[in-house]
Amino acid sequence: MSRQIEESKRELARVMELLKDEPRGLSITDISRILNMNRNSVSKYLNMLLISGHVDMRSIGVAKVYFLSHRVPISAMLDFSSDAILVLNADQRIVQANDNFLTFTGYERDEMVGIRLPESSLPVVSNASVLQSISELLRGSGESREIEWEDDSGNYFFLVKLIPTVFDDGSPGITIILEDVTEIRKALRDKERLIDEIHLRVRNNLQIISSLINIQASSIEDINIKDLLREAEGRIIALSLVHENLHHSTDQQHVIADEYLESLVEDLRKSMGIPVGIKVIIAAEGVRIPFDCAIPFGLLINELLTNSFRHAFSKNTGGIVKINLEDDGKDSFSLIFSDNGKGLPEWLDPYTTDSLGLSLIRNLIERQMSGKMAVISEKGTHYEINFQADGV
Template sequence: MTIIADKSILLVEDEAILALYEKNQLEQGGYKVTHVSNGENAIQLMKNNESPFDLILMDIDLGKGLDGTETATHILNHKEIPIVFLSSHTEREIVKKTESITSYGYVVKNSGFTVLDASIKMAFKLFEANELTKSKKEHLETVLHSIGDGVIATDRDGKVIRINPVAEKLTGWTHEEGVGLGINDVFNIINVKTRKKVENPVEIVLKTNSVVALANHTVLISKNGSEFQISDSGSPIKDLNGDTKGVVLVFRDITAEYNVQSQIAKQANMLDNVLDAVIGTDFTQKITYWNKAAEKIFVWKSEEVIGENILNVLKTNFQMLSNQQVIEKVNLEGSFIGEAIQQAKDGSFRNIEINLVLLNDESDLPIGYIFVARDISDRLEAINQIKESEAKLTQIIDSAMDAIISIDKSKKIVLFNGAAEKMFGYESTNIIGKPLDQLIPENFRSQHDKHIDHFGKTGVSRRAMGALGQIRGLRSNNDEFPIEASISQISVNGESLYTVILRDVSVRTLSESKIQKLLHEKENVLKEIHHRVKNNMSSLFTLLTLQAKSQENSSVQTILYEAAGRIKSMIVLYDKLYHSESVNGVTIQEYFPSICSEIVSIFPKKVDVNLDILDESIELNAKLLSSLGIILNELITNSMKHAFTEIQNPEIRLCITKIQNVLFLEYSDNGVGIPESVSIQNTPGFGLQLIGMLVDQIEGKIRIDRNHSPKFILELTI
């Protein structure tokens, strides 16, 4: 409310009497009044500011010099003050001229004090209202200039009418450059992922007449091409009637925040991919973070435990300390590493290795804890298994029949099992740490050292028993004895460790010597038996041959020759066995050529023998060869008896082939052929019956192939 007693008025009036009258009326009305008669004095008085005034009553006609409107213009350029014009003029153009200067009032002289007083009071109210509006405007301007967010205002057509300094910095457009431009020209935004243009919030506000927020991952592209991650909102500017007159767009640069959040997201993603459980809590142990590994190890889902006390969620028993002692230790020292048993959601227990760290803020004040937990149940089980394996290995080594000795790179003994104690006569406690040479006769030491050194350089990891040859050992009583050894090497922490397995072969060497002697004697006896059997059969063969030659009856003669042939096949076999290195076997390359020629030679008729035997050396046992020899004798005898009666150049053919493990013997001649009536299965002849029986005995198959050149084919699995 305006208080008149406090108001001081400067009256500018060139008419002295009129000025005195007006001054008197105003003072009676409670105003303090100062009078000057011209514009120049009024201007000087206002500049000196010796007597501050609240209002000026300005006469328009001031005589010589400046008139009232010119004076008012000068004063208003110096100071903002309400001016009410006094004039006897009522012309429209004069009134309008004053309104272009100031609009606090225009009073026609002689209108009376009531009109003048009302005009003055109205001028005071208008001035106070303008000052308040101006103050608010200045405040808003200050806010717009000092606010940390960018602000852009538009009219109802989306044209820019205001850009604050932060918006100038982010968009790259100054207020002067941007005013009048379309919002899309100044505020250019895209999606950071798709790089496609995003609909401008101003356009959305104008369409919906409501407040809108910008979508996430929005980038503002500045006039110079710089990019800023931003968040914003758009609000309609409405008049008193609720009609939208424009839009105010408020946005801020969140690039640093976005980068931090992205980094946090990456770190969270990394923590979700680690195998260890990572759990974050506040200073009261309430869970604030729970990664994927924690879910897997403890079965609890993140959403189930966030906000819960970790000691209530995971029942934890440390090995040496209580939970409270662990927390106190962390608060004092900053961290704790130890092992504990924790119970999961399903009631099962986990052996956990825990790294607990105190988390401080930027002021080094504690704000929480980080728990890094690793499930070591499998590791502890593996360690127990290793210990069990080591115990079993120790038992195996100690119970081994052979001596087991390990030496280091300096050839000093580091392991000496029970069998080694018995073999060499030393207790392990007395020999551990001693050089290996103590167990080797002096004349063998140099050679043995060279063996080990060479073995270490070759990089070979093991050698079979006996690879070191027959070496000698030295017992504690200085007795030497023969031993057989194998050696292996492993690398432990980069250093070679050699293990020698030794076997006392004293008894075996003596036994082997006796066995070799017995075998040699047996071999000689066997050869002598072969020789005597061969000689006896040769005598039988000779007698049968002589008897056959002395017979005039051809049938009897043929029977005797067949019998001689059967014996001849046995003679050939025993002869080969006698000369063979193998006591019980002969190769087909040695046997079949000999038996064919020997059997053919029994008969008077001269017949060529054509042999085609595979190159692969195949040794068959004597029993099998004996049967094959008799079968071949019968086939050759049949050819000699029946095939060549009218043939000028008789020939017998034998082809032996092999496919995988099946041996094929193909027998044929160039004689008159095999009659259709002849078969292995149905024949009255003794020879073919014998062949069939022998083929069954050796589990073979025989057939007659009459296509092209007739032949007998024998299949035998070997």
């Protein structure tokens, strides 16, 4: 018996000695040939070496190639990691803790090993949801999972990774990896706060501009000039509504078209004193305008609406304004804007006029929105506009 063991030890050593010189690995046939050993014996020894972890195997096509494993002792590996790591056995007792975990908790290794986790008061890892996941995993339900942990004050953030583990004797355990994500979470939170702050400043600055115009308007007697200044103020408000809407959209990159249109119409109604007899029908459900297009789009709609409200309808008669916006895919959009008012005056050519409203409309579309417009003025005014977002 002992002679047999001696012999297999010697043979195992020969196989390993051979593999040492062949970092790219050898097949069973190769080994059998070089060592002049029969295939069955080679296969038996390789299996023993595989189980003990001295050898690894890789399949290359149909061939299986064996080479010396490059294993690092697990405890060295654990201590090398920048995370805090804990290994539990099936009884949820701590069997191993790395240096980082000891530093993190302030325990000595002797004190820690052997403690049952549920009875410990260790930070983060003994919290209820972590413990529950651990018992679920030990019962064999589910695979590795990650739990985010945040302290009550919001000052510390950890990612707790739970990995089902099997010990040498086949019994189950759990490896807990505790990653400190405090810095990155805080950086993220600061960034969000900064974005909010910038939105706030943009709106505040727009308010300052609108206030300046308003203060100036109030010192002017001439009703025409006053009106012009009011118009300028209206344009600033249209801008600021775009910003408000952007800030509230989920990704802060798109304007939700129907919400924006509703709020702009509502705003113009109030500021221009539009009678309720004039209805505005908006059809733009689900359309989202990308950021780069949102500002010119807002200004464009503001001009179209202002024109209709101001010129299309004579006082005290009703009227209908329709805004129809569709997403044609590939960042291109079509907008049909129409009113059933009295139409543009005969002498006015919408493509060449230098009236501010219409030239704003034309130039926003052509110079900024890669778009085209067609105007039909018969019974009412009808604009067909196509425009294109740049696609970020």
